[in-house]
Amino acid sequence: MATFRRAGLVSVSLALLASSAHAEGRFGFGRAPSAEEIAGWNIDIDREGRKLPPGRGSVAQGKALFEAQCAGCHGAQGEGGIGDRLAGGQGSLATPKPVKTVGSFWPYAPTLYDYIYRAMPMNAPQSLKPDEVYALVAYVLNLNGLVRDDAVMDAGTLPAVKMPNRDGFVPDPRPDIR
Amino acid sequence: MRDEARPGATGPMARSRRQILAAGTALVGGSLAGRAVAAETGGTDTPPQGPPQVPRWMKEPGADVGSELYGQPSPYEKGVIRNVPKDGKQYTSAASRTPLQELDGIITPNGLFYERHHGGIPTIDPAGHRLMIHGLVERPLLLTMDELRRFPTESHIYFLECSGNPGFEAIRQGKTASDLVGLASCCEWTGVRLKTLLEEVGVKPEARWVVAEGADAAALTRSVPLDKCLDDALLVFSQNGERLRPQQGYPLRLLLPGFEGNMSVKWLRRLNVVAELAYSREETSKYTDSMPDGTARQFTFVMEAKSIITRPSGTQRIAKGFNEITGLAWSGRGRITGVEVSVDGGGSWQAARLQEPVLNRAFTRFRLPWTWDGQPTTILSRAIDETGYVQPSFADLTAIRGMKSFYHNNAIVPWRIAADGEVSNGYV
Numbered sequence: 001m002a003t004f005r006r007a008g009l010v011s012v013s014l015a016l017l018a019s020s021a022h023a024e025g026r027f028g029f030g031r032a033p034s035a036e037e038i039a040g041w042n043i044d045i046d047r048e049g050r051k052l053p054p055g056r057g058s059v060a061q062g063k064a065l066f067e068a069q070c071a072g073c074h075g076a077q078g079e080g081g082i083g084d085r086l087a088g089g090q091g092s093l094a095t096p097k098p099v100k101t102v103g104s105f106w107p108y109a110p111t112l113y114d115y116i117y118r119a120m121p122m123n124a125p126q127s128l129k130p131d132e133v134y135a136l137v138a139y140v141l142n143l144n145g146l147v148r149d150d151a152v153m154d155a156g157t158l159p160a161v162k163m164p165n166r167d168g169f170v171p172d173p174r175p176d177i178r
Numbered sequence: 179m180r181d182e183a184r185p186g187a188t189g190p191m192a193r194s195r196r197q198i199l200a201a202g203t204a205l206v207g208g209s210l211a212g213r214a215v216a217a218e219t220g221g222t223d224t225p226p227q228g229p230p231q232v233p234r235w236m237k238e239p240g241a242d243v244g245s246e247l248y249g250q251p252s253p254y255e256k257g258v259i260r261n262v263p264k265d266g267k268q269y270t271s272a273a274s275r276t277p278l279q280e281l282d283g284i285i286t287p288n289g290l291f292y293e294r295h296h297g298g299i300p301t302i303d304p305a306g307h308r309l310m311i312h313g314l315v316e317r318p319l320l321l322t323m324d325e326l327r328r329f330p331t332e333s334h335i336y337f338l339e340c341s342g343n344p345g346f347e348a349i350r351q352g353k354t355a356s357d358l359v360g361l362a363s364c365c366e367w368t369g370v371r372l373k374t375l376l377e378e379v380g381v382k383p384e385a386r387w388v389v390a391e392g393a394d395a396a397a398l399t400r401s402v403p404l405d406k407c408l409d410d411a412l413l414v415f416s417q418n419g420e421r422l423r424p425q426q427g428y429p430l431r432l433l434l435p436g437f438e439g440n441m442s443v444k445w446l447r448r449l450n451v452v453a454e455l456a457y458s459r460e461e462t463s464k465y466t467d468s469m470p471d472g473t474a475r476q477f478t479f480v481m482e483a484k485s486i487i488t489r490p491s492g493t494q495r496i497a498k499g500f501n502e503i504t505g506l507a508w509s510g511r512g513r514i515t516g517v518e519v520s521v522d523g524g525g526s527w528q529a530a531r532l533q534e535p536v537l538n539r540a541f542t543r544f545r546l547p548w549t550w551d552g553q554p555t556t557i558l559s560r561a562i563d564e565t566g567y568v569q570p571s572f573a574d575l576t577a578i579r580g581m582k583s584f585y586h587n588n589a590i591v592p593w594r595i596a597a598d599g600e601v602s603n604g605y606v
Contacts, residue, residue, distance in 0.1 A: 026378050029329065032320070038312050122297065169466060170474070173475070
């Protein structure tokens with residue numbers, strides 16, 4: 001009887017604990033980051049460019065930066081080297097030797113800002129200021145004939161650049177081999 | 179005295195290897211290691227240490243307890259190392275492969291786990307590492323590693339595989355099993371279910387994807403479907419019982435069982451819960467599969483069933499008579515239910531024995547006893563998973579996908595066996 005009663009108490013208290021933990025729905029470890037902390041890390045730019053930062057850069061500014069910081073790996077005209085080829089290849093995707101570049105393959109222009117800012121140049125990522133990134137984006141798009149020589153890229157103009165291969169992607173149909 | 183006692187100071191393997199070659203057979207496995215030691219020691223001959231001699235290593239005490247505070251393989255295994263392609267333009271964003279043909283069982287030793295980094299391997303002080311979860315959540319959260327480790331933990335054995343394993347062109351170039359499919363490894367992983375953390379922060383109804391970001395120089399970013407995050411996704415801090423190796427994401431990585439390796443973001447620092455995916459560079463211009471008509475498949479996450487015979491395999495040599503055929507099979511869709519082996523170039527197939535444990539989304543070891551009659555032939559294996567999917571031939575795969583897709587080549591690998599027992603890539 002005593003054993004029964006003790007067991008009953010234990011189960012009641014366990015049930016209480018469980019329900020209170022469930023009501024809280026949380027363990028409570030860690031802390032809430034401040035708005036400033038989130039802003040410092042929140043660098044992903046979606047295809048619409050909704051989180052593109054303030055700033056602007058021109059093709060001419062980008063050309064100078066590119067020659068100083070990018071051409072060593074990507075070639076003076078974006079023709080590739082140690083780094084990926086960045087320009088040309090439009091119209092090649094359906095041939096036996098597709099040339100996949102920003103101009104021929106990338107579906108969304110704001111992704112270029114995202115990637116250059118987070119990962120380039122390879123020896124000093126996240127060292128470029130927004131104006132510099134916009135300028136490099138403008139230059140790479142210009143190398144591909146996608147913006148004019150006098151173009152200026154910013155949070156308004158970049159998402160408006162229509163990439164030739166925007167509609168070139170299809171969903172995964174696998175399993176496709178029977 | 180000590181020098182003499184140290185294994186590798188003399189070269190017994192050199193002698194035995196020569197003897198084996200003289201006899202016209204090289205045993206599969208071990209020969210690489212023998213070569214490495216022989217080269218290092220100048221290949222000096224030593225007398226056999228077998229009976230009736232009492233071996234040298236019985237005539238004096240061996241090395242002291244604790245002489246290696248973190249144990250290393252025998253010096254005679256020095257050839258069992260990661261397979262790094264020699265022709266890389268640079269090695270900051272590159273890959274190395276697991277020497278699958280040198281390993282037994284299903285677990286990949288941590289030091290031999292394959293590598294694919296996009297911005298090098300960062301050296302991260304865990305005390306300075308943080309995981310942030312934000313976006314479409316009720317309560318954004320910032321965690322230290324100590325705080326993360328307080329959540330309930332789980333351990334699971336899962337394979338991880340790079341999606342380009344091998345590229346469609348490369349399947350005709352590789353020599354060894356490692357060259358061909360060495361961008362796959364299998365570990366026991368320990369960590370916290372991502373679901374647990376997402377429940378902790380409270381996901382808003384409009385959320386559909388989670389953008390994961392690494393704390394490496396590439397700040398590598400992939401978007402993961404919320405369904406996967408709420409299913410079996412793990413936030414991992416240990417592999418095979420010890421903390422993650424830097425090459426595998428120390429101190430914290432995402433692990434998405436069965437999905438292409440690139441999505442299991444290493445050195446994980448941030449999870450952004452969103453309604454629409456990031457369309458990052460790694461999920462648009464890379465890790466999409468180009469088709470003959472110029473379109474590219476995207477969201478090709480699952481690694482389909484694959485198998486490889488690891489012994490006998492390319493560059494090994496077998497002798498006439500009994501040979502055990504063994505290898506590995508795995509599927510991103512679940513358990514392996516069968517592996518069929520052909521020893522006559524695909525003319526007929528027989529079921530291999532599956533070694534327990536046969537686990538969900540893990541390497542499964544298969545074996546088939548075989549007596550080679552000494553006639554040239556080709557041996558192949560094909561995996562079947564719990565969905566009924568059968569690993570395809572390269573011809574069937576390329577008939578649909580062409581040769582430009584690069585990623586997700588899970589074709590059968592044939593090993594050609596010549597009259598002298600030499601094993602080579604059947605596609606070459």
